[in-house]
Amino acid sequence: MSSRLKDVAALAGVSIRTVSNVVSGSGSVAEETRARVQAALDELGYRPNLAARNLRAGRTGLIGLVIPELHSPYFGELAGLLVEAAQQRSWTVVIDQTFGDGEAERRLLEGTGGRVVDGLIISPWSLRPDELTARARDIPVVLLGEQRAPGLADRVAVDNVLAADEATTHLLDTGRRRIAAIGLQPHLHNDTARQRLEGYHRALRRAGLTPDEALQRPVRALHREDGARAMTELLDSGARPDAVFAFTDELALGALHVAHARGLRVPEDLAVVGFDGIEDGRYAYPPLTTVVPDKKQIAARALQCLADRIYSPAASVPPSDIVVPHRLEVRDSSRPAG
Amino acid sequence: MSSRLKDVAALAGVSIRTVSNVVSGSGSVAEETRARVQAALDELGYRPNLAARNLRAGRTGLIGLVIPELHSPYFGELAGLLVEAAQQRSWTVVIDQTFGDGEAERRLLEGTGGRVVDGLIISPWSLRPDELTARARDIPVVLLGEQRAPGLADRVAVDNVLAADEATTHLLDTGRRRIAAIGLQPHLHNDTARQRLEGYHRALRRAGLTPDEALQRPVRALHREDGARAMTELLDSGARPDAVFAFTDELALGALHVAHARGLRVPEDLAVVGFDGIEDGRYAYPPLTTVVPDKKQIAARALQCLADRIYSPAASVPPSDIVVPHRLEVRDSSRPAG
């Protein structure tokens, strides 16, 4: 139930220290003693008290994951992979949600409840780089996404400009010319949308087209409803798009929803491309073309960064800037018109 | 950075104990002293060391959430709500995934890394009641879903039989007669599917119909692909359903996908109803009729149960069996045919 080293030691007839040695495998213990202690351990079902171990070691075995929200598919999938990967390193993940609130991000970064976690993986939504500095000096921090904290934290992300360029180019290749962009977030200190917009512009210009302001719609958040609202505005504005590049799959699904409601055929009247590679898209009607970041690799690399810094804090390796691969998965929502 | 009570005490010129009193608000401290200590606290940016506090208090402030998988929308949404509700109680949630693996559930229930959490919320997928007993005697456990551990753990769930009955009755009311059921899991020790099947049978019988074995399809897991597979088999079998009641929304979305691929019109040729009320369903094409459990209330009640047991372990109140409300949200996927 709540056996301590002390209890095991008493049962095995040895000192506390020897039991500790058996448990941790350190020091040298005679084979016979080890067997006796092990028997006692098993009999009492000993489990180490983490609080005590952590107090001693100065580590908690916990890593924090700070994301906008768990219920959005992209972050749900990513969190699942991170938890899974962390288990393999016998770390436990504690999750906090910011709901895109900069204030919450700041609070969590500074550490709400005290020095709890050994490291932090944060996907900042509206936090400026300089605001990240304070905590990054304290414990290892890995940033997911576009924000950089030069010289202070590792960062893992896809090449958004390139990916957006590819997505837009794909639409151009299928003969579309009036390609809308949904997902600008001019009110946030967040480079993600800006970079995807840049890739979109780059592709258009390379094709000899001039980006049309009327085809670029901002959104407040990145949920399906925001995509639906943007799509509605877009259609009502008379901008007459023949394709939509949404900066996230959720936005794309919202747009798809409105397209159906308005009687537009997809992809014949309107092609749609999203970004994130969430599972929903595969089963949408029609299945959604999307840019798929290698989420498994994002999780793995982020944890690798943390491990490197946590286990060798002395070595001040300069923060790495890791670009993980992505691929454009073409599905029915953007097949060539006709 | 890493200031301790000791450091604050030195700066304020008082004893460690007094600083502790100021921090915790216990004991009596002169106003002047309190102000001086507070100033020192602020100046050093003191944060309590949780490991030490927990070691002393015998509590960790952590609660465990054990679910099949985070990336499925239902559990993602539920986990999000639980994390949010836990924050309000200044608890931190650690999440473990079992991937529906009974072995993993068992391991996590017994506590992999030791006595880490103060309480456990577990959504067992293939664990028998008697296997739940061991840990439930040790720390408070709340079960989500159909498994019961009579006399050992609180339980929070919707009335699955009633809900399934309502969903099926709704399909009957719209004139369907050959209503398929997708989602049986005969290989698992899990009552959820069984109860939903029971409600489905009950509704059919009340309408004077005899359940047709050929219309009931088992699935291996509860993902979209399993729903798609079941739907494919169903259509290939020549069973000719005019409606589908899927035991989860994901299954329903998979079925919807196949229906589209086969050129069936929904809801004209085939009505579809799901279960879980996930956000995807609202934006599916056509929007998915679904049974919506009050997830917010599930989260709130589960935490309330834990709080009651953690903070007054002496009072051995008999475990409660909480039924949270649900509602059938009718959308286009099951509007009356014609």
Added chain:
DNA sequence: CGGCCATGTTGCAACGTTGCATTCAGCGTT
């Protein structure tokens, strides 16, 4: 035969916090 080393085992101390009991001064009551 004495000193040295390897092996096995042990005790002490410390990690930072809080419960309990103690101390001390000042004040009112008998």
Added chain:
DNA sequence: AACGCTGAATGCAACGTTGCAACATGGCCG
């Protein structure tokens, strides 16, 4: 004047673990 009482501040001990150094024991070498 002696007493008890309250408010304020403190010291000691303990939570369970592990690093460090010390300690026995016995075998080996010089």
